[in-house]
Amino acid sequence: MGLFDDARKYYPKQLQKELSKPNKEIVIVDDRFVFDKPARVVLTSRHGINAMSFDFAYTISGIDGKEYFKCMNFGNKKILLSADNEPILGIYGKTLSLNYEIYAGDKKERLLAKLTYRNSHVAQKFSIIFTNLVTENEEYMDFNCEEHYRSGGVFYGKEKEGAPMICKFIEYNYKYSTGLRSKSPDAQGSYLIEMAANVDNVFLMAVGIVLAELDYNHQQNQKVRHRNKIN
Secondary structure, eight states: OOHHHHHHHHHHHHHHHOOOSSSSSHHHOOOBBBSOOOEEEEEEEOGGGGGGGGGGGEEEEEEEEEEEEEHHHHHHHEEETTTTOOOOEEEEOOSSOEEEEEEEESSSEEEEOOOOOOOSSEEEEEEEEETTTTTTEEEEEEEEEOOSSSSEEEESSSSGGGEEEEEEEEEETTTTTTTTEOTTTTTTTEEEEEETTTTTHHHHHHHHHHHHHHHHHHHHHHHHHHHHHHE
């Protein structure tokens, strides 16, 4: 009972946690994506809007609606492009696994980070191993999501050891007061991304796309299980 209780409490706890600026600059893709002020963007999924009719699985816009990035869909491979169609990075899902790898550009040449799933009864947890271009050292982040992918957080270090939260993802279409998901296809898997200062924003957006993919696959698996029960 205690474990289930902890899982239920994790979502509101994550929503209430404040972002903190890391004690040093974190550059993973390029320093042009690092800013000295916090930032907020909206990650919009097109999976629920009949994805087959679109080239892009996701778009990333400012709060004002201006589009900054778009993400092309090639199955287990996603390519994040700038508004000018410059390939920024590639996100590669592992077949039959929850693990991901992120590479610079649109080729698997320069590895930026590995996201590895960890078993937990409280949340969906991942380890992120990356090279910080500032220190040129391999470093570690926690990426922990609420069990139904309604929210997620990136921590510079281990959350259980008090590491600062440097990024927060909040799903737009979840009604916390009623516990119901919106039926609007436009909202399915869309997230508000809040990012601390001095952190590579575009890398955190890539982690947000991983979260949205996990949510989408989770929803599809639930639909299959529901159909199997009916049949």
